[in-house]
Amino acid sequence: MDENVDFNLMQLDLVSKDVKTVAINCLQWGDTGKGKIVDLFSDWADIVARGTGGDNAGHTVWYGNNKYVSHLIPCGDPSKTNLMGNGMVINPKSLTDEIGMAKVHSINHQNLMLALNAALILPFHIVQDNLSEISAGENKIGTTGRGIAWAYADRINRSGLFVNDLLNKDSLARKIKKNYETKKFFFNSHDSQLVRALLDSMRLENSLYWDEKNLFNLDAIIEKYYFYGQELKDLICDTDKFIRQSVGHKKIAIEGAQGLGLSNKYGTYPYVTSSDCSPYGSAEGIGLNYSQVDLSLGIIKAYVTRVGNGPFPTELGGEFSENWCNNSSIDREKELSILKGETKFDQGNIPSKDFMFGMKLRSIGDEYGATTGRPRRVGWLDLPLLRYAMNFGIKDLVVTKLDVLNDCDYIRVCNAYQYSGPQYNYGNKTLIPGTIFRETVMDYDVIKNCKPIYVDLPGWKSDIGDCKKISDLPENLINYLDFISKETGASIKILSTGFRKENIIFA
Numbered sequence: 001m002d003e004n005v006d007f008n009l010m011q012l013d014l015v016s017k018d019v020k021t022v023a024i025n026c027l028q029w030g031d032t033g034k035g036k037i038v039d040l041f042s043d044w045a046d047i048v049a050r051g052t053g054g055d056n057a058g059h060t061v062w063y064g065n066n067k068y069v070s071h072l073i074p075c076g077d078p079s080k081t082n083l084m085g086n087g088m089v090i091n092p093k094s095l096t097d098e099i100g101m102a103k104v105h106s107i108n109h110q111n112l113m114l115a116l117n118a119a120l121i122l123p124f125h126i127v128q129d130n131l132s133e134i135s136a137g138e139n140k141i142g143t144t145g146r147g148i149a150w151a152y153a154d155r156i157n158r159s160g161l162f163v164n165d166l167l168n169k170d171s172l173a174r175k176i177k178k179n180y181e182t183k184k185f186f187f188n189s190h191d192s193q194l195v196r197a198l199l200d201s202m203r204l205e206n207s208l209y210w211d212e213k214n215l216f217n218l219d220a221i222i223e224k225y226y227f228y229g230q231e232l233k234d235l236i237c238d239t240d241k242f243i244r245q246s247v248g249h250k251k252i253a254i255e256g257a258q259g260l261g262l263s264n265k266y267g268t269y270p271y272v273t274s275s276d277c278s279p280y281g282s283a284e285g286i287g288l289n290y291s292q293v294d295l296s297l298g299i300i301k302a303y304v305t306r307v308g309n310g311p312f313p314t315e316l317g318g319e320f321s322e323n324w325c326n327n328s329s330i331d332r333e334k335e336l337s338i339l340k341g342e343t344k345f346d347q348g349n350i351p352s353k354d355f356m357f358g359m360k361l362r363s364i365g366d367e368y369g370a371t372t373g374r375p376r377r378v379g380w381l382d383l384p385l386l387r388y389a390m391n392f393g394i395k396d397l398v399v400t401k402l403d404v405l406n407d408c409d410y411i412r413v414c415n416a417y418q419y420s421g422p423q424y425n426y427g428n429k430t431l432i433p434g435t436i437f438r439e440t441v442m443d444y445d446v447i448k449n450c451k452p453i454y455v456d457l458p459g460w461k462s463d464i465g466d467c468k469k470i471s472d473l474p475e476n477l478i479n480y481l482d483f484i485s486k487e488t489g490a491s492i493k494i495l496s497t498g499f500r501k502e503n504i505i506f507a
Contacts, residue, residue: 012134014493015044019294020248024398025279027298027315027389029267029306031367031376033496034299035059035075038255040501048076049239050411051085051285053257054121054151055094058142058369068105071111072098074255083113083239087275087285089151090114090163091121092228093203114232115239116164122176123152123209123221124183127198131190141271142308142326146203149274163236165284166229169369173222180218186380187215216470229472240287247292254293256282260389261306268442271310279392297493298394300386302402302411302480305367307378311447313375314379314414317355324355325375332368335359335375365404366499380412380454386488388440395489402477402505408459411480414452415487421449457483465498468507481507 015022018398022041026032039061042327046271055071068345072095074082084090095114125147133140143149159182165172187195195215200207205224211217229236246252258277261267265276275281279298283290303496308326315321324330337343339360345351358378361367367376405411419435424445441447455478460474473495481492495505 012187017294020250021252021254021288021292021294022042023254023256023279023282023290023293023296024279025254025282025296025394026259027261027300027386027394027397028259028304028382029261029310030057030257030259030277030297030311031305031307031369032259032301033060034256034498035061035070036496037297037299037398037401037494037503038075038253039077041253042076042080042384044251045076045080046250047081047083047243047252048074049083049085049243049252049286050074050255050257051087051282053102053273053279054089054146054148055091055098056146056148056273057257059255059257068102068107068380070098070102071344072104073102073109075186076253076255078102078107081111081113082109083242083286084115084118085239085243085286085421087119087281088115089119089121089148089155091126091146092163092166092225092232093205094121094146096228096231105121106110112235113237113239113242114163114235116162117217117238117240118163119151119155120161120163120225121147121151121202122161122179122225123199123216124180125154126181126204127195128186130198131186131194134194135190137388140309142310145240152274154182155477157182163232166225167233167236169226171220172226172229172344176222176225180216191322236395243287248286253437254286256299257485260392261385266392266442267448268310268444270444271308279394293393295396296394297396297398298389298490299398299400299470300381301400302381302405303361303365304364304379304382304385305362307369307374307376311444311450312377313384313417313450314382314412314452315377316358316361316379317352320351321355321358324351325377330375331373332363332366332375335363339363364407365401365452380452381484382440382482383487384412384414384417384437384440386484386490387438388442390488390490395491398494398496399481399484399492402495403464403497405459407461408461409461410456411459412454412456413480415455415484416453416454417447417450419446419449420451421445455483459501465503467497467505470495471484473505 059070059075061075078080117421128150129147130145199210258273260278262273263276263278264272266278280290362378417437424431458476459478492507497503
């Protein structure tokens with residue numbers, strides 16, 4: 001965090017003296033710059049708390065000139081209370097590694113709290129995740145391979161382990177062995193050498209957990225996980241009780257993970273994450289009811305990105321882009337080489353101008369996964385998606401990465417969809433080709449057949465990094481923001497005009 005930057009949120013009327021709990025959630029498919037906004041609010045908050053997901057998320061924060069990516073630890077001021085809630089799934093190796101890496105960056109968390117009833121990710125879950133994706137072939141979801149879904153599934157199936165189990169060795173051993181019994185058939189149905197190859201990774205302790213005869217060395221898992229419990233024991237506590245005692249008395253910032261479009265309840269199922277990362281789920285995951293949130297801020301980028309597979313109506317380059325971004329051989333370096341003209345596409349594999357423009361935006365916006373390094377699929381701003389997201393109690397918006405569009409001659413905004421699929425019954429409505437939607441229908445068979453209807457707005461064609469207030473902004477940018485507000489009923493409260501913390505404008 002930049003020590004010379006001091007935003008007094010109270011003076012800016014963004015949070016009144018009656019506001020004690022603020023929720024900060026992405027209203028798209030994640031990667032909207034939540035880390036920067038949470039970091040901003042951590043100057044105000046006493047507690048920064050995260051309640052969903054695991055090390056499949058990544059939040060990027062700049063501390064001075066150093067870029068730091070957190071995956072599990074909330075990205076609040078290290079001097080404040082940073083809390084990982086009951087709704088998360090915790091890989092203890094990832095967490096201990098992250099704490100160590102933070103110290104390397106001279107980030108010393110003074111009061112880190114870990115929910116004793118957060119679900120535990122086991123080596124079995126990580127292997128299950130990767131075997132399932134391999135087996136799915138073209139139908140894969142595009143997970144991060146970190147075992148998130150399988151850990152949540154065990155919790156629902158009443159066979160999961162919790163963080164507190166790390167503290168009790170006999171109980172830990174019994175529960176790990178019992179958990180493995182539920183999975184033996186699954187693992188035995190796959191090639192043992194494939195299992196071995198998956199276990200031979202840094203994430204899985206470089207084959208420490210491999211057993212030639214039984215596939216998994218359960219004793220090694222028990223010993224290592226108990227070791228992690230001893231490393232983390234000072235953090236493990238009843239965070240639900242702590243939050244109940246704090247709400248209304250201390251200032252709490254709820255850090256959302258991923259985005260509403262990826263919620264397993266409200267997103268583009270089945271192409272979603274495995275937790276409810278909506279504003280509702282984020283509050284519940286730290287032990288609160290959403291009604292206890294005093295101010296709810298929704299974050300959107302000035303455009304839209306998505307990682308992995310799934311419907312994306314405004315994607316620049318369409319299906320070609322989706323396949324390209326999900327190709328494991330594509331990374332930042334290869335794309336930069338293409339944009340510089342040093343690398344060419346294969347003959348017969350020539351992309352559209354839209355795709356190339358999307359790649360350019362991706363490079364300018366550094367749209368490569370903080371967790372996976374994968375290129376993010378890029379598309380124009382989607383107002384039907386935003387209108388849908390605003391049904392979840394959010395009217396106040398934060399718009400980020402406006403600077404990425406600085407050089408655009410024109411900027412497209414999707415203001416509606418046109419349905420182009422077969423006749424389809426959706427509740428008491430029958431959809432036919434040509435049906436117009438102003439709000440996203442979160443049904444995969446509908447959204448995958450929706451075509452965007454665009455409005456073109458003139459670009460502002462200027463650098464906005466030095467703008468400090470709304471009146472400093474170019475007229476075309478102000479018109480762009482007014483269009484968003486008028487068409488959605490949203491009130492835009494904060495603008496981000498660059499990656500640094502000082503690149504903030506309060507509307």
